[in-house]
Amino acid sequence: MICIFCEIAAGRATADVVLRNEWVTAFHDIHPTAPTHILVIPNTHISSLDELTDPDLAAQLLLACRQVAQAAGLSERGYRVLTNVGRGGGQHIFHLHFHVIGGRRLAWPPG
Numbered sequence: 337m338i339c340i341f342c343e344i345a346a347g348r349a350t351a352d353v354v355l356r357n358e359w360v361t362a363f364h365d366i367h368p369t370a371p372t373h374i375l376v377i378p379n380t381h382i383s384s385l386d387e388l389t390d391p392d393l394a395a396q397l398l399l400a401c402r403q404v405a406q407a408a409g410l411s412e413r414g415y416r417v418l419t420n421v422g423r424g425g426g427q428h429i430f431h432l433h434f435h436v437i438g439g440r441r442l443a444w445p446p447g
């Protein structure tokens with residue numbers, strides 16, 4: 337079955353890409369939940385955080401979250417980085433992705 341995020345990472349599907357390097361791709365969420373809502377994904381297919389074992393890739397993903405947040409001007413107001421794991425955790429796309437969300441007041445705890 338085709339994975340839409342693999343297609344985006346490979347450049348075969350359209351997305352509003354803000355960062356792409358050897359390890360990761362970051363692009364705007366198609367249904368943003370805040371003024372800034374960016375997804376950061378590994379270029380290789382990993383279904384969720386529960387399957388992530390490569391420490392170098394883990395570091396690249398986290399640093400990319402920081403980089404796109406800073407580039408979007410979120411540092412001063414604050415922002416949120418999260419990943420949903422499994423259906424019970426609210427995951428709908430089974431290719432690991434970190435949501436970088438900001439630009440509005442973010443409540444806690446999430447629903």
Ligand code: 5GP
Nearest residue numbers: 340351363364365366367420426427428429
């Ligand atoms: P999840 O619920 O799996 O944590 O989040 C999946 C996210 O991917 C959702 O916020 C959804 O709006 C976004 N999304 C789903 N399909 C696409 C797509 O084809 N392109 C983009 N840019 N975002 C997508």
Ligand code: ZN
Nearest residue numbers: 339342381431
């Ligand atoms: Zn994939």
